[in-house]
Amino acid sequence: MKTTSPAQGAEPDLWHHYGRSRADTDRTVPDSFSWVWAQDGGPGAEVLGDLTDLVVADLGAGAARHAAHLVAHQAPARVDAIDASSAQHAMACSLYGCLAPRLRPLHADAIEHLDAHPDEYDVLYSVFGSLCFADPRRLLSVAARALRPGGLLVASTLGCYVGGAPAEPDVRHADIPARTSDGTPTTMRRWVLQEHVWTKLLDEAGFTEISIDRLPSATSGSRSADTLLVRACRQG
Numbered sequence: 001m002k003t004t005s006p007a008q009g010a011e012p013d014l015w016h017h018y019g020r021s022r023a024d025t026d027r028t029v030p031d032s033f034s035w036v037w038a039q040d041g042g043p044g045a046e047v048l049g050d051l052t053d054l055v056v057a058d059l060g061a062g063a064a065r066h067a068a069h070l071v072a073h074q075a076p077a078r079v080d081a082i083d084a085s086s087a088q089h090a091m092a093c094s095l096y097g098c099l100a101p102r103l104r105p106l107h108a109d110a111i112e113h114l115d116a117h118p119d120e121y122d123v124l125y126s127v128f129g130s131l132c133f134a135d136p137r138r139l140l141s142v143a144a145r146a147l148r149p150g151g152l153l154v155a156s157t158l159g160c161y162v163g164g165a166p167a168e169p170d171v172r173h174a175d176i177p178a179r180t181s182d183g184t185p186t187t188m189r190r191w192v193l194q195e196h197v198w199t200k201l202l203d204e205a206g207f208t209e210i211s212i213d214r215l216p217s218a219t220s221g222s223r224s225a226d227t228l229l230v231r232a233c234r235q236g
């Protein structure tokens, strides 16, 4: 299902390759939910609280594995799995279309979708999704409006660059390497920000009860990174 035009509609789909080989072999609904970069443990879905009868959205859901877990293991009214990538959206529909209507894959840019749906959601969450790849000033502002008063935002994002370089002390993106669907090298924007920068952005967007936990990587290596787990509420 498509609600608004994805920002990447006219652009190359830089998420064409992501999760593709796993989708070929693993079509199961995950029996766990992880926020951390390595997806190997740490806090799980309990961070979101009891989702019974709540309207939820995953911002940058990819193949919707986290959303599928929530629908299968809790009783939300609906989880919208929003992704701007046509490849990721197609993967989510193919893997978890069977969980409709409570799981609803949406092909949309998160900023455009949230902007068009004020007061729609009880809970917004993101696991290394839109919060990392969309301008956080714009995303947080529309997220605050798309939440109902008192609604909850939870997101995981990088606490440092992959490999260990420190996060940015200001709202500044990096251009990180990416590949188009035909393999041509290019770059995409990624926001890797220090805790105090996220706190200020959330505050400016109208969030309250802001907390940011650093979850250190359990392993060391060139692909390891700390996770920041960001939590905040829309003012009630």
Ligand SMILES: C[S@@+](CC[C@H](N)C(=O)[O-])C[C@H]1O[C@@H](n2cnc3c(N)ncnc32)[C@H](O)[C@@H]1O
Pocket (backbone or CB within 6 Å): 007, 015, 018, 059, 060, 061, 062, 063, 064, 065, 082, 083, 084, 085, 088, 108, 109, 110, 111, 126, 127, 128, 129, 130, 133, 134
């Ligand atoms: C690293 S993947 C994470 C996917 C999924 N959350 C997971 O944990 O497997 C980032 C995803 O965010 C999506 N994304 C990035 N910017 C977005 C935006 N502005 N709106 C919607 N989706 C976006 C990408 O298309 C991609 O599927």
